[in-house]
Amino acid sequence: MENNVRFMQYALNIAEKGVGRVSPNPPVGCILVQGDRIIAEGWHNQIGDLHAEQAAIADAEIKGENTEGCIAYVTLEPCNHFGRTPPCTQALLWAGVSKVVIASRDPNPNVRGKGIDALLAAGVDVEIGILENDANVQMQSFLNWCQFRRPLITLKMAVDVNNKVDNHETSARRFTSQSSLQYAHALRRQSDAILVGSQTVIRDNPSLTIRMVNKDGASNPMRIILDTRGEIDKHANIWNNDATTIKIHGNFNEKSIDGVESISMPSVTEQRNPADLLDLLGDRGIQELLVEGGPSVWTSFLENGVVDRVIHIRSEVDLGDGPEMELTDELLAINNLILISKFMSERDEISVFTRKGIELPHQSWPYPSD
Numbered sequence: 001m002e003n004n005v006r007f008m009q010y011a012l013n014i015a016e017k018g019v020g021r022v023s024p025n026p027p028v029g030c031i032l033v034q035g036d037r038i039i040a041e042g043w044h045n046q047i048g049d050l051h052a053e054q055a056a057i058a059d060a061e062i063k064g065e066n067t068e069g070c071i072a073y074v075t076l077e078p079c080n081h082f083g084r085t086p087p088c089t090q091a092l093l094w095a096g097v098s099k100v101v102i103a104s105r106d107p108n109p110n111v112r113g114k115g116i117d118a119l120l121a122a123g124v125d126v127e128i129g130i131l132e133n134d135a136n137v138q139m140q141s142f143l144n145w146c147q148f149r150r151p152l153i154t155l156k157m158a159v160d161v162n163n164k165v166d167n168h169e170t171s172a173r174r175f176t177s178q179s180s181l182q183y184a185h186a187l188r189r190q191s192d193a194i195l196v197g198s199q200t201v202i203r204d205n206p207s208l209t210i211r212m213v214n215k216d217g218a219s220n221p222m223r224i225i226l227d228t229r230g231e232i233d234k235h236a237n238i239w240n241n242d243a244t245t246i247k248i249h250g251n252f253n254e255k256s257i258d259g260v261e262s263i264s265m266p267s268v269t270e271q272r273n274p275a276d277l278l279d280l281l282g283d284r285g286i287q288e289l290l291v292e293g294g295p296s297v298w299t300s301f302l303e304n305g306v307v308d309r310v311i312h313i314r315s316e317v318d319l320g321d322g323p324e325m326e327l328t329d330e331l332l333a334i335n336n337l338i339l340i341s342k343f344m345s346e347r348d349e350i351s352v353f354t355r356k357g358i359e360l361p362h363q364s365w366p367y368p369s370d
Helices: 002-018 052-063 088-095 114-121 132-138 140-148 178-189 198-204 275-283 295-303 329-334
Strands: 029-034 037-043 071-076 099-104 125-128 152-159 193-197 222-226 245-249 260-264 288-293 309-314 337-345 348-355
Touching: 002 029, 002 037, 002 071, 002 099, 002 132, 029 052, 037 052, 052 071, 052 088, 071 132, 088 114, 099 132, 114 125, 132 140, 140 152, 152 178, 152 295, 178 288, 178 309, 178 337, 178 348, 193 198, 193 295, 198 222, 198 288, 222 275, 288 295, 295 329, 309 337, 329 337
Parallel strands: 071 099, 099 125, 152 288, 152 309, 193 222, 193 288, 222 245, 245 260
Antiparallel strands: 029 037, 029 071, 309 348, 337 348
């Protein structure tokens, strides 16, 4: 049992290498063990690439290791169907494994028990449930999407010492620390999509790309822009080709922008009704959504009770008179959010809230785990 836990923990650690690179698939890791020795390892690295089991078997071949009779430790039930790659069950049988230790069953209807059944039918010993909770926490956005067909929502908000978010009498400027900015870009690295409202774009002209941290093969998140009144200039930075961009607008004569998908959703505005939008994003396979701004969008999402995490950054800077956004006890209660950590980021105080029952994917989130 002790070895099972140790080996599965190793498989979970290497599965983390796929975070931000394999969505809408979950991160998965696999190791192959002979006796007490790890002879090969693999993880799902990119969409369309080898699955973790196949990658581990390929690693064994490269190293010249004999896989006959080995034990495979895999964080998610192996698939038994043809998709972008052949079935992983076939690869494991071809490798001659004697046993497969699985952390978590796959809820995907294409898999759901079929991988385990195929291995058992072939005479392979199967053990299920080693570090199951750890595996489920790691791939929580995938499991949430499988169950609800909606993304997990992280809302990131930054305020000054008096809960002000801007001063419209001065030019737009960043008022949080460089360390907090890096933290925000690490959040983007973990996300499938970023959402902002029109006023954030008009005021700040952001690019909404990953810049302050190592992308490590990850793509820029999809950009979801709420421009329900058609106010954003066609030359704004968010219309560039650095990332896939969707513009949500109202029911009017909308002018198209090259390379930008335009979707009319009259029921959705910056101030109300995010549910329809979340259904749309879920249908697009978005599992992790980062809501970056601004105050109208934050209020809408919080008042509708759809937020799963809040990253609250408070600066010691005083912006003066301007729009205000307070994360009240009432808003936290509506979303069932509890404070799980608070720390200093240079001169800023960062508070992390999560919905009860939802853990962070790992202790160093949003940075890659050790």
